[in-house]
Amino acid sequence: MQKKERFRRFLEYFTQHYPEPKTELHFGNPYELLVAVILSAQCTDKRINQISPSLFARFPEPESLAAASVDEVFTYIRSVSYPNNKAKHLVGMANALMEKFGGEIPATLEELQTLPGVGRKTAHVILSVVYNEPTMAVDTHVFRVSHRLGLAPLTATTPLAVEKALMAHIPKQYVPKAHHWLILHGRYVCLARAPRCGVCELKGFCKYYEKVSEPGFS
DNA sequence: ATCCCGAGGG
DNA sequence: CCCTCTGGAT
Numbered sequence: 001m002q003k004k005e006r007f008r009r010f011l012e013y014f015t016q017h018y019p020e021p022k023t024e025l026h027f028g029n030p031y032e033l034l035v036a037v038i039l040s041a042q043c044t045d046k047r048i049n050q051i052s053p054s055l056f057a058r059f060p061e062p063e064s065l066a067a068a069s070v071d072e073v074f075t076y077i078r079s080v081s082y083p084n085n086k087a088k089h090l091v092g093m094a095n096a097l098m099e100k101f102g103g104e105i106p107a108t109l110e111e112l113q114t115l116p117g118v119g120r121k122t123a124h125v126i127l128s129v130v131y132n133e134p135t136m137a138v139d140t141h142v143f144r145v146s147h148r149l150g151l152a153p154l155t156a157t158t159p160l161a162v163e164k165a166l167m168a169h170i171p172k173q174y175v176p177k178a179h180h181w182l183i184l185h186g187r188y189v190c191l192a193r194a195p196r197c198g199v200c201e202l203k204g205f206c207k208y209y210e211k212v213s214e215p216g217f218s
Numbered sequence: 219a220t221c222c223c224g225a226g227g228g
Numbered sequence: 229c230c231c232t233c234t235g236g237a238t
Contacts, residue, residue, distance in 0.1 A: 041224035047236070082233045119225050139223040183223060192221060
């Protein structure tokens with residue numbers, strides 16, 4: 001099957017069945033989203049949503065977070081992965097927001113990536129969700145699902161390469177939605193360890209299913 | 219033992 | 229390129 005046809009069927013299916021996807025992280029403003037996305041690295045959204053209400057109540061805006069001690073922030077996020085690093089990142093991020101951007105969340109990839117704890121993936125999420133820009137954040141789900149479905153070539157071995165492969169074939173107006181579609185599919189159907197091919201509606205054009213359903217596959 | 223919406227440093 | 233960070237769920 002042609003790559004173009006794979007993308008067409010992928011977009012068609014989710015447009016039909018999940019027309020308005022959105023992030024499952026809970027947030028009330030761009031600042032809260034930025035904090036939540038930084039915390040979400042190598043951690044489930046569910047856990048972030050469990051600790052974020054008390055964190056946002058104590059540090060409701062960049063000013064209070066910038067003035068906080070790393071030790072106190074740590075006590076709010078101790079149950080997420082890498083709490084020491086993330087506590088430092090959050091305080092450093094808030095200080096950089098205050099000093100360089102007047103407390104506002106910047107709207108360019110370059111500016112966002114200057115913030116401590118904000119790499120290419122997090123910056124793309126902010127651009128996509130907050131500013132609705134056609135950018136593709138490639139996380140572990142997007143990376144895995146893109147390869148399995150055959151939306152990214154096996155030669156795309158880095159997140160950036162997968163990002164370029166997806167951007168080359170997804171119409172701009174679908175990019176923010178496609179980001180969520182790939183994540184949701186990875187989270188609930190195309191699981192890393194035990195993909196639920198039995199209930200997957202996309203296996204008809206999935207390269208991974210094509211392989212695992214071969215007669216002699218072990 | 220492996221995975222979860224990665225980033226920073228060597 | 230590699231390594232480290234490092235809690236909780238499965």
